[in-house]
């Protein structure tokens with residue numbers, strides 16, 4: 328299943344094939360913000376970012392965005408938010424399942440089943456739409472999966488339930504994480520006006536002022552990339568992740584037996600002063616080639632000091648796509664708008680929603696257009 332996911336959705340070729348889909352969604356994101364800016368409306372960044380990442384992911388997977396007219400979008404966004412807040416309970420349930428089962432206690436069963444049934448309804452709608460189309464365009468992941476399901480000789484043997492599970496994993500894994508990172512990084516940029524200025528100079532000189540930033544610009548925008556990396560270092564949306572040992576081994580002088588579940592605290596590693604200079608400061612320059620510590624940083628990434636996407640075989644398969652979502656969304660917001668907040672500084676207090684690192688006080692601000700002559704279709 329993972330192989331299929333990589334080749335058909337998250338690998339370099341698949342990502343390139345769906346570039347136009349993402350460009351269209353970025354443009355829609357820009358015009359939504361412009362509309363709010365014209366009305367001088369305050370926006371909640373995490374909600375706007377969620378609409379962008381959700382619509383882009385949905386379009387790449389099922390070929391269309393979640394419909395806003397019949398409330399489908401709201402239903403899916405609500406489901407994702409609820410599932411994330413349930414993750415702590417699900418983890419707890421998983422750890423205690425066996426002893427509790429012996430006592431006949433099943434924790435949170437109703438809540439989990441309720442969400443699962445609601446997901447099922449949405450996913451059945453998507454599946455039915457694709458099954459009822461006589462001629463498949465073969466452009467999105469859903470078409471590919473259904474074709475594989477119906478084909479006896481297919482390299483991939485998958486069931487309807489597996490298809491549904493994969494979609495939930497992608498929505499949960501891809502949309503909330505990106506939304507949180509966009510929110511945290513925008514908050515740091517607003518609190519650091521010199522960072523915003525440097526980003527803008529770079530974007531204006533590489534992209535210009537007459538068109539929106541494209542994802543193909545990203546390799547030419549090293550400072551923007553450094554800002555995104557620094558946002559992920561300080562605020563990894565998945566601060567801890569787990570591993571179960573297949574065999575016993577020695578670790579830091581201790582023997583850890585097989586089947587032990589280990590929790591890796593990526594948040595703590597990425598703020599460890601043994602590995603990072605002034606670890607709590609927002610300093611994108613640390614990721615720039617010219618900073619002199621580039622060699623050091625490259626080694627750090629290699630030796631597992633930079634872990635926003637986990638690592639190894641279970642590491643995040645959506646890393647490349649995530650960097651595109653983050654770079655283009657944050658790039659566009661800085662390229663096209665100034666941002667006004669209440670008070671002098673954004674409050675950066677942290678909290679956990681489920682197992683996701685989020686802002687205790689969601690970022691609310693008013694976009695002010697920079698007056699760039701950008702028109703539709705650019």
Ligand code: HEM
Nearest residue numbers: 500501504505508565568635636637638641642643645649
């Ligand atoms: C800011 C954006 C993102 C961050 C910080 C992030 C981070 C992570 C982390 C830490 C893990 C667990 C890795 C481990 O255990 O070593 C993970 C897993 C996963 N991510 Fe991401 N992710 C992001 C975006 C995405 C996107 C855009 C997608 C796809 C649409 C995606 C799909 C997945 C999937 C399917 C898994 C489970 C992999 C497995 O179990 O083997 N992620 N992600």
